[in-house]
Amino acid sequence: MSDALIRTSALLSSLSWLEHAFLPAGMAPPAESAFGRQRHTASIITAEEAFPPKIREADGVIANGSRPVAVYTADCLPVLIADTRRHQVAAVHAGLQGALAGVLPQAVARLIRGGATPESLYVAIGPAIAPCCYELGDEALNNILTNPLATAPRYFSSQPRNVRAVRPQAQAARRGVWFDLPELGRQMLLDMQIPAAQIEILPVCTYCCAEPRSSYRRNTHTSEGYDLRYAWIRRRNSEVRSP
Numbered sequence: 001m002s003d004a005l006i007r008t009s010a011l012l013s014s015l016s017w018l019e020h021a022f023l024p025a026g027m028a029p030p031a032e033s034a035f036g037r038q039r040h041t042a043s044i045i046t047a048e049e050a051f052p053p054k055i056r057e058a059d060g061v062i063a064n065g066s067r068p069v070a071v072y073t074a075d076c077l078p079v080l081i082a083d084t085r086r087h088q089v090a091a092v093h094a095g096l097q098g099a100l101a102g103v104l105p106q107a108v109a110r111l112i113r114g115g116a117t118p119e120s121l122y123v124a125i126g127p128a129i130a131p132c133c134y135e136l137g138d139e140a141l142n143n144i145l146t147n148p149l150a151t152a153p154r155y156f157s158s159q160p161r162n163v164r165a166v167r168p169q170a171q172a173a174r175r176g177v178w179f180d181l182p183e184l185g186r187q188m189l190l191d192m193q194i195p196a197a198q199i200e201i202l203p204v205c206t207y208c209c210a211e212p213r214s215s216y217r218r219n220t221h222t223s224e225g226y227d228l229r230y231a232w233i234r235r236r237n238s239e240v241r242s243p
């Protein structure tokens with residue numbers, strides 16, 4: 001598979017002490033990566049606890065050594081976090097269910113317990129389903145609107161057009177709303193006092209913008225299949241933590 005499809009965050013790339021990538025559908029993460037058996041929970045574990053991969057259930061993994069930590073997603077948010085104070089890194093899987101369960105605040109709180117401050121955190125939200133293709137019915141919307149963690153949910157009553165689309169957007173199926181899941185992630189990070197300039201959302205919708213086989217929801221509409229997408233982050237091997 002071509003390296004051209006590997007996406008990175010400009011924000012995280014500005015930090016020389018780490019490496020990271022949002023891999024295309026079907027590409028394996030680094031062999032030594034730690035990741036949990038993901039269950040849409042708010043459970044966060046350490047890289048030591050998450051290796052070998054999937055031995056523990058968790059939706060976020062934090063490392064303070066050089067082992068890469070990873071998450072796998074289809075349409076959910078892959079969220080990579082770097083702590084410039086203690087050089088911790090985290091990979092978090094946040095779909096709608098996990099986000100509403102609080103996986104992002106839990107991950108940030110855990111990093112803060114490890115010595116980070118909100119101002120020391122840099123976050124990239126990778127390719128995920130965007131409001132151009134993410135229709136939700138009344139029940140799902142109501143679950144969001146009644147959740148205290150969703151302080152400013154953004155959604156549209158008519159389907160937004162995505163000018164970056166390389167294939168047809170999702171077709172409306174239920175006269176629902178078009179929900180902005182990446183923005184929900186950003187809002188939860190802002191609510192944890194992370195500065196807005198330190199949060200980046202990659203503008204790639206897995207349904208209509210990313211390479212084929214990227215979207216779980218697209219597969220439910222087209223049956224063309226899908227492959228998991230891995231996102232990973234690691235502190236560089238040569239990196240020595242400052243005292």
Ligand SMILES: [Zn+2]
Binds near residue numbers: 130170206207208209
């Ligand atoms: Zn889309």
